[in-house]
Amino acid sequence: MAKRQWWAKPRLRTDEEEDRERRVGWLELFFDLVFVVVVAELSHSLAEHISLPGVIGFVLLFVPVWWTWIGGTFYNERFETHDVSNRIFVFLQMLPVAALAVFAHDALGETSIGFALAYAAGRAIIIILWLRGGWHDQRFRPVSNRYAIGFGVSLLLFVGSVFTPPPIRFWLWGVGLLIDVVTPMTTLHIQARLPRFSTSRLPERLGLFVIIVLGETLVGVVRGVAEQHDLTLATGVTGALGMALGFGLWWVYFDFVARRQFKRGRWWPLIWTYLHLPLLMGIVAVGAGVSNVVASEETSLPAEVRWLIAGAVAVALIIIGLLELTLRRREDEPTHPQLSPLLKIAGGLLAFGLGWLGVGFSSTLLLSLLMLPIFIQMVYGAYVWFQQPLAEPGVEPHG
Structure with missing residues (x-):
């Protein structure tokens, strides 16, 4: 029996060619x-x-x-x-x-x-x-x-x-x-002449980085609340809405993007990867904006904070919509190939509009309204998933 090498020579991985699933270690x-x-x-x-x-x-x-x-x-x-x-x-x-x-x-x-x-x-x-x-x-x-x-x-x-x-x-x-x-x-x-990238492992890796930045959104909310000298109901509501934004973005990304493989081809893996950059920055910016709002003692919402939060939500939704266009569609894929990404892009434009029209909005009102375009995606995702028949008895199609 051959022994394991303690210092192995690197060789190109061929897992995808051999239909071997790779998991994150x-x-x-x-x-x-x-x-x-x-x-x-x-x-x-x-x-x-x-x-x-x-x-x-x-x-x-x-x-x-x-x-x-x-x-x-x-x-x-x-x-x-x-x-x-x-x-x-x-x-x-x-x-x-x-x-x-x-x-x-x-x-x-x-x-x-x-x-x-x-x-x-x-x-x-x-x-x-x-x-x-x-x-x-x-x-x-x-x-x-x-x-x-x-x-x-x-x-x-x-x-x-x-x-x-x-x-x-x-x-x-x-x-x-x-x-x-x-x-x-x-x-x-x-x-293009080399072994293909793993379609099982790379989505998991990028999904984990999304989890990291979503986690920072939650940390920012908690930190903002903790920095308040006097905790009030308004602070609690704002913090809860901030967490809801992070949870909603998690819901949309992992329901519509993370579970699917990117298309094969020369450019698709690269486009899929690079689109994650503005998505990640958008999620971090949402957390930073909400953290600022929760920690602030001002009742009015400064224009720059309003634009940061609304713009970041908009960017995140639009990029998720574009990411959907880079993904393979199986025969049993329940989402509509055009409607689903268009809903994300339209939701992003709605978020931009809220940033534009939200002059004078309180933080509670703005965060509540920004949940609307996210909630639309959540409802659509739940609808198409729970219309899908079970793959086998006892197994839910919706992860």
Whole structure:
């Protein structure tokens, strides 16, 4: 009997070609925990700086955090091994993420140099991992070489940014992130000849990250209530409505998106993945806005807070609708191929309208009205699911 290797050579995973279902492992769940801290820091910072510059800054900081997670996730998708080397490399990837969390709160101020170097360190590790994969599996070498070039240029821009003053420093970050995001697009024609991505594991991985940011929404609400000196009925109602928004977004995403596989093809996995970025930022922004509202002692709702919450709900619903268009449809799929995504997009437009027309709204009224477009999706989902016959006795079709 062959023994397990403690330091295995990475090889391209072929689970999808062999119809093997892959599940998320305990190590990946532990890896995700460090991102909980970063997301919490970014959400808290946004809640304290709700303005157009604050939102732009949040986007500039969230993208590198998300891209770091994507890098580790997709490397494991391609080359995961169950040995000591995998555990060591995962831990090494966690260290720069922890540093990102340390520097995140004032990453556009005094700690911007630390944030840039932390991101660069994370990129250096993932570049080494991709090159290692290409070295041991020649089929992947053309992809790993392109990754090394594109990601390497981004890394140099982040390192170089520490020698420049703001705002030039942040412009260099933006260019570096753009190169990071575009680089995988240049490899799609090569990756089309490689083993396919797992349609069982990747949806689970992205779903777990959605859970992370939804969890931060709940944390933000609880933190906002806890910061109140005098708890009142109005505070409790606002907090409950904030939790309801998070719960509603969970309901809609996991009923309509997470349970289904993305379409096969050259571009669909990438589009499906990238659409999650604005969705995740929207969910975090909802939590930050609600946290600000709950913690505030003002009776009126500032315009910037109103726009943040309404706009974030709108973005989340519209992106969920677009995500539906990237998913495969089985013969027994109960949702309508056009109506279902259109309901999400229409709901998002309604949320935008509430942000536009909600001048003078109290926080309770705005949050209550924003539940309406979410509730419509929940009702539609429940209706089509419970009209569906049971797959087998005792098994519910609605998860």
